[in-house]
Amino acid sequence: MTAVISLNAPWLAADTLRLPEKLQPWLLEPASLTARLKAHCQQFRLALLAETTTELPDFLWPCLPAISGACVRREVLMSCNQQPAVYAQSWLPESSRRQLHQLTALGEQPLGEFLFQFPDLCRGPIEVARLQLAEATAGIAAGEYWARRSVFSVADAPLLVAEVFLPAVELL
Numbered sequence: 001m002t003a004v005i006s007l008n009a010p011w012l013a014a015d016t017l018r019l020p021e022k023l024q025p026w027l028l029e030p031a032s033l034t035a036r037l038k039a040h041c042q043q044f045r046l047a048l049l050a051e052t053t054t055e056l057p058d059f060l061w062p063c064l065p066a067i068s069g070a071c072v073r074r075e076v077l078m079s080c081n082q083q084p085a086v087y088a089q090s091w092l093p094e095s096s097r098r099q100l101h102q103l104t105a106l107g108e109q110p111l112g113e114f115l116f117q118f119p120d121l122c123r124g125p126i127e128v129a130r131l132q133l134a135e136a137t138a139g140i141a142a143g144e145y146w147a148r149r150s151v152f153s154v155a156d157a158p159l160l161v162a163e164v165f166l167p168a169v170e171l172l
């Protein structure tokens with residue numbers, strides 16, 4: 001099964017682009033995006049779209065250079081007040097899943113609620129891109145969306161998290 005949205009795009013450091021005013025605080029949010037969404041809506045829901053064991057695609061190798069072998073690609077859709085708001089795609093290396101066992105059983109628990117409990121959580125620089133969705137899928141209309149990505153690590157266990165912001169976010 002291919003990813004709902006491909007992350008193969010021209011990613012750039014967030015401070016090199018003029019970001020849309022309404023989305024800028026979301027794209028640059030340094031803390032948990034889940035927590036930000038929950039703070040901005042009455043009804044938050046996370047739907048697990050897929051968790052697929054696969055190889056890291058070559059265009060993501062620079063993000064996780066020390067990783068070889070299989071990863072789990074986790075895809076979720078987070079909705080606010082019954083409107084899809086953020087599609088997230090995370091790449092969880094098997095080596096990181098062995099170190100952080102909870103990553104193997106998140107289900108519909110938001111990844112951020114697990115990650116941001118660690119005082120030694122590290123986050124690399126936030127990159128942004130405009131992603132193209134060629135056709136509607138998983139309740140997301142075809143179109144062009146702003147996205148961000150960064151690499152988190154806990155005790156040297158890295159994982160890549162990317163988030164695609166849907167139009168409803170601009171209304172929050």
Ligand SMILES: C=C(O[C@@H]1C=C(C(=O)O)C=C[C@H]1O)C(=O)O
Nearest residue numbers: 032033034076088109110111112
């Ligand atoms: C990393 C976070 O976790 C969020 C939840 C995710 C999930 O459950 O798969 C993925 C990306 C984030 O939007 C966060 O809250 O910042």
